[in-house]
Amino acid sequence: xxxxxxxxxxxxxxxxxxxxTATEAVxxxxxxxxxxxxxxxxxxxxxxxxxxxxxxxxxxKIEAGELTGPLAGVPVAIKDNMCTEGMxxxxxxxxxxxxxxxxxxxxxxxxxxxxxxxLGKTNMDEFAMGSTTETSAFGATKNPWNTEHVPGGxxxxxxxxxxxxxxxxxxxxxxxxxxxxxxxxxxxVGMKPTYGTVSRYGLIAYGSSLDQxxxxxxxxxxxxxxxxxxxxxxxxxxxxxxxxxxxxxSALVDDVxxxxxxxxxDYFGEGIDPDVKEKVLAAADVLKEKGAVxxxxxxxxxxxxxxxxxxxxxxxASSNLERFDGVKxxxxxxxxxxxxxxxxxxxxxGFGPEVKRRIMLxxxxxxxxxxxxxxxxxxxxxxxxxxxxxEAFAKYDMILGPCAPTTAPKIGSSLSDPIKMYLGxxxxxxxxxxxxxxxxxxxxxxxxxxxxxxxxxxxxxxEKKIIQAAYSYEQARGKFSLAxxxx
Amino acid sequence: MAKQYETxxxxxxxxxxxxxxxxxxxCSTAFGGEPNTHTCPVCTGMPGSLPVLxxxxxxxxxxxxxxxxxxxxxxxxxxxxxxxxxxxxxNYQISQLYxxxxxxxxxxxxxxxxxxxxxxxxxxxxxxxxxxxxxxWEDSSLVDFNRSxxxxxxxxxxxxxxxxxxxxxYLEKLRLIIQYxxxxxxxLQEGSMRADVNLSVREVGAEKFGTRTEMKNLNxxxxxxxxxxxxxARQIDxxxxxxxxxQETRRWDDTKESSYAMRSKEDAQDYRYFPDPDLVPIxxxxxxxxxxxxxxxxxxxxxxxxxxxxxxxxxxxxxxxxASKRMADLFEETVAICKQPKKVSNWLMVETMRLLKExxxxxxxxxxxxxxxxxxxQMTEKKEINSSVAKExxxxxxxxxxxxxxYVEEKGLKTVNDEGALRRTIEEIVAANPQSVEDYxxxxxxxxxxxVGQTMKAMKGKADPxxxxxxxxxxx
Numbered sequence: 001x002x003x004x005x006x007x008x009x010x011x012x013x014x015x016x017x018x019x020x021t022a023t024e025a026v027x028x029x030x031x032x033x034x035x036x037x038x039x040x041x042x043x044x045x046x047x048x049x050x051x052x053x054x055x056x057x058x059x060x061k062i063e064a065g066e067l068t069g070p071l072a073g074v075p076v077a078i079k080d081n082m083c084t085e086g087m088x089x090x091x092x093x094x095x096x097x098x099x100x101x102x103x104x105x106x107x108x109x110x111x112x113x114x115x116x117x118x119l120g121k122t123n124m125d126e127f128a129m130g131s132t133t134e135t136s137a138f139g140a141t142k143n144p145w146n147t148e149h150v151p152g153g154x155x156x157x158x159x160x161x162x163x164x165x166x167x168x169x170x171x172x173x174x175x176x177x178x179x180x181x182x183x184x185x186x187x188x189v190g191m192k193p194t195y196g197t198v199s200r201y202g203l204i205a206y207g208s209s210l211d212q213x214x215x216x217x218x219x220x221x222x223x224x225x226x227x228x229x230x231x232x233x234x235x236x237x238x239x240x241x242x243x244x245x246x247x248x249x250s251a252l253v254d255d256v257x258x259x260x261x262x263x264x265x266d267y268f269g270e271g272i273d274p275d276v277k278e279k280v281l282a283a284a285d286v287l288k289e290k291g292a293v294x295x296x297x298x299x300x301x302x303x304x305x306x307x308x309x310x311x312x313x314x315x316x317a318s319s320n321l322e323r324f325d326g327v328k329x330x331x332x333x334x335x336x337x338x339x340x341x342x343x344x345x346x347x348x349x350g351f352g353p354e355v356k357r358r359i360m361l362x363x364x365x366x367x368x369x370x371x372x373x374x375x376x377x378x379x380x381x382x383x384x385x386x387x388x389x390x391e392a393f394a395k396y397d398m399i400l401g402p403c404a405p406t407t408a409p410k411i412g413s414s415l416s417d418p419i420k421m422y423l424g425x426x427x428x429x430x431x432x433x434x435x436x437x438x439x440x441x442x443x444x445x446x447x448x449x450x451x452x453x454x455x456x457x458x459x460x461x462x463e464k465k466i467i468q469a470a471y472s473y474e475q476a477r478g479k480f481s482l483a484x485x486x487x
Numbered sequence: 488m489a490k491q492y493e494t495x496x497x498x499x500x501x502x503x504x505x506x507x508x509x510x511x512x513x514c515s516t517a518f519g520g521e522p523n524t525h526t527c528p529v530c531t532g533m534p535g536s537l538p539v540l541x542x543x544x545x546x547x548x549x550x551x552x553x554x555x556x557x558x559x560x561x562x563x564x565x566x567x568x569x570x571x572x573x574x575x576x577x578n579y580q581i582s583q584l585y586x587x588x589x590x591x592x593x594x595x596x597x598x599x600x601x602x603x604x605x606x607x608x609x610x611x612x613x614x615x616x617x618x619x620x621x622x623x624w625e626d627s628s629l630v631d632f633n634r635s636x637x638x639x640x641x642x643x644x645x646x647x648x649x650x651x652x653x654x655x656x657y658l659e660k661l662r663l664i665i666q667y668x669x670x671x672x673x674x675l676q677e678g679s680m681r682a683d684v685n686l687s688v689r690e691v692g693a694e695k696f697g698t699r700t701e702m703k704n705l706n707x708x709x710x711x712x713x714x715x716x717x718x719x720a721r722q723i724d725x726x727x728x729x730x731x732x733x734q735e736t737r738r739w740d741d742t743k744e745s746s747y748a749m750r751s752k753e754d755a756q757d758y759r760y761f762p763d764p765d766l767v768p769i770x771x772x773x774x775x776x777x778x779x780x781x782x783x784x785x786x787x788x789x790x791x792x793x794x795x796x797x798x799x800x801x802x803x804x805x806x807x808x809x810a811s812k813r814m815a816d817l818f819e820e821t822v823a824i825c826k827q828p829k830k831v832s833n834w835l836m837v838e839t840m841r842l843l844k845e846x847x848x849x850x851x852x853x854x855x856x857x858x859x860x861x862x863x864x865q866m867t868e869k870k871e872i873n874s875s876v877a878k879e880x881x882x883x884x885x886x887x888x889x890x891x892x893x894y895v896e897e898k899g900l901k902t903v904n905d906e907g908a909l910r911r912t913i914e915e916i917v918a919a920n921p922q923s924v925e926d927y928x929x930x931x932x933x934x935x936x937x938x939v940g941q942t943m944k945a946m947k948g949k950a951d952p953x954x955x956x957x958x959x960x961x962x963x
Contacts, residue, residue: 081535082535083533083534083535089534091534096534099534101528101533101534101535102528102533103528103533105535200535200537201535201536201537202535202536203535204534204535205535205765207764208764208765209764235539236537236539237537237539238537238538238539238540238765238766238767239764239765239767315761316764318569318759319567319569319579319759319761322569322571322577322578322579323532323534323576323577323578324534325571325573325578327573327630328531328532328576328630329533329534339573343571363759366569366759366760366761367757367759368757368759371759371760371761375761
């Protein structure tokens with residue numbers, strides 16, 4: 001069996017059993033990268049030398065019995081918005097094109113402690129702003145299922161790398177669907193945890209109140225395992241939550257009997273692709289057959305999620321991105337005569353159009369005279385959306401729906417119409433607004449052979465419920481093959 | 488008839504809090520240090536770093552709020568104030584706009600017309616910025632982030648003051664309260680206390696306030712007083728000339744005793760304040776509030792009353808000593824060791840005040856320890872040293888905080904208590920100065936002074952003048 005066909009947990013087990021080594025895994029992944037990367041462009045930075053060195057050290061520790069964890073020795077790719085000490089961290093932006101952090105983000109440290117081998121940094125939409133990975137300053141990533149299509153975004157590089165076997169698993173970040181949607185487009189599993197579960201320390205902020213780091217991986221078992229390692233209470237992050245129920249693998253149980261699953265009627269109305277609708281509802285039937293109670297209901301305020309999200313996320317982003325000014329690090333425009341010129345030129349030349357659009361939008365909604373009408377109102381709607389979910393979770397254990405209204409669009413078709421691109425986030429962003437956990441699991445392919453993702457949304461801190469349901473579904477579905485480009 | 492004008496003044500006072508670490512990270516707040524050595528990813532605005540509130544900052548702010556009769560905001564938040572400047576690493580300052588920690592307080596000040604309340608609009612917590620260093624030779628600017636993230640509170644008064652005297656009284660009052668709390672040393676010169684003066688004038692009897700200006704860069708009480716007089720005169724001149732006062736921020740130049748406009752209201756930036764999503768709302772629990780209340784120190788008024796009860800020292804001394812927390816602490820701690828309140832008070836009132844004045848120092852800068860002052864007092868009490876030696880030793884102690892016992896020992900300054908040796912010296916002096924002996928015997932009392940002086944000289948100052956007098960009288 002090809003080593004690349006193993007899941008992360010299977011690979012680690014083989015390494016610990018002495019049937020494979022971390023070094024072999026790294027070699028195999030890089031062979032794959034060398035074959036595919038010219039076409040796919042999953043990575044911004046690849047560090048073969050560093051990875052081989054780490055693999056050797058990790059291998060020794062495994063052999064010495066010092067590293068026994070479930071992911072020890074497994075090569076991982078990190079989205080390029082998480083700081084890695086000594087390794088370029090660009091957010092796929094020109095403005096951070098030369099930025100090498102002095103410290104490593106907490107989630108990555110957690111992986112390193114568990115014996116992860118970092119392969120490099122994956123491509124993304126610039127500063128995580130986008131749904132296609134086309135806004136990257138370093139070129140678009142292609143969907144391994146069909147390279148004429150986008151991989152989704154913003155964690156498109158991570159999703160495509162997993163789908164194309166250019167890593168065994170990856171970390172992404174999800175502000176409005178940026179893990180779940182590319183996972184859905186690339187036919188892999190992706191999870192956005194409850195806000196506060198994974199430390200944001202070292203994650204270069206987009207929308208601070210919405211950002212969460214999470215896994216992109218081959219199956220639900222890997223997902224639960226990675227979650228158990230990256231979830232931690234971090235005193236360096238004020239929004240980090242202290243929770244004791246992070247033994248997510250205990251939820252890998254094939255049983256959905258009695259689980260109450262609600263399907264929002266609004267999620268299947270106008271705008272949804274018939275193939276997506278069919279596959280997602282078929283997945284719901286699978287869970288029903290396995291004993292879950294599945295029923296439709298009306299989730300209110302669905303149509304308000306998009307304007308609310310784009311107001312809040314853009315407002316926070318406009319402030320979060322102020323530090324990129326050419327003064328301390330990153331790109332500085334040349335031949336400036338005075339300070340304001342330096343600010344203006346550095347930022348004008350350093351940021352791409354989508355980032356500028358959101359900075360302008362965010363600056364506008366926070367400006368004096370408009371704050372109450374836009375930002376404050378958006379915060380109130382956010383609270384109402386949370387309330388609507390609270391009411392739903394009083395009745396249901398989880399909510400089932402699609403991740404995105406369509407499968408992966410063709411490259412170039414979204415950026416021409418940003419509003420249309422924003423509308424594609426309809427099923428994912430309300431989960432961020434309410435701080436809920438959500439998981440995306442492949443549930444079939446459309447008529448063009450592109451994957452469709454099933455989304456399960458849980459109440460806050462109820463990751464285990466959706467992991468259990470996703471795992472049960474996966475058992476019934478059977479192995480979901482990786483992309484043909486990945487072969 | 489010339490119009491009469493009233494000055495209306497409100498103050499924005501920034502106070503640097505005396506926490507060991509910065510407001511949102513664990514870096515040291517210590518002064519000095521090579522540029523950018525007291526820094527980390529958080530206080531240099533590195534991508535991905537996050538702030539975590541230093542609880543001590545909250546406790547100090549609440550302490551000041553309670554001492555100034557404020558309502559404490561039980562559910563408060565931090566907001567971001569967005570503006571671009573290179574000393575501000577994130578290009579936003581974390582401050583409080585919407586829900587400041589304290590509101591609606593007041594302090595009472597003493598004026599010529601009796602006591603008066605000055606309202607406190609709010610007190611909020613925020614972070615300080617770094618410092619720009621301009622290199623004229625290289626035509627470049629450098630930034631030092633050692634001060635970036637040092638905690639500040641800003642105390643915003645109501646426009647309740649009417650004169651420079653009231654402003655100084657208000658600032659003195661705030662300074663004492665904050666020093667007594669140990670929340671800051673409040674030094675204007677060093678910038679741990681900074682006051683911006685908002686001032687307008689209006690005709691006496693007018694109800695509406697005039698247009699105000701904000702004056703910055705005031706580094707001493709004297710500068711504040713001069714700036715207030717100067718700005719009042721400037722605004723009255725404008726009005727008398729039929730011109731308008733422009734709402735603007737001005738910078739005071741104390742050497743030129745004049746100010747110039749920095750920016751007008753029209754240039755005012757839109758700071759786009761919004762709640763900082765990286766910091767969770769602060770819930771001030773009953774327990775926290777009560778524990779801070781319980782820890783509030785004895786403030787000056789109570790201390791003065793207690794001193795009157797406990798110590799037999801003049802009221803004037805009490806006033807001076809309690810005017811500085813450092814002085815009052817020194818007094819109490821020294822008395823606790825040597826049990827001589829009157830003597831301790833004398834050393835503080837006379838020699839200490841003299842040296843502070845000579846060296847242009849603040850009581851807060853006093854270095855000598857209560858233990859050493861007590862030891863010095865005990866040595867004089869036991870007549871181990873005489874008073875002129877004691878003053879000499881005190882001065883060394885004041886400058887270097889030496890242990891007086893060791894110092895006296897090393898320098899051989901101890902009073903010679905060997906009566907035989909002293910008597911022999913005096914006998915020699917008497918024999919060598921027959922004229923003075925003669926004069927004294929002829930009723931010239933003064934002549935004995937010369938003989939005492941000669942004896943002290945021969946003894947290198949180490950004799951007890953009382954004993955010298957006594958022996959001389961016997962011999963004569």
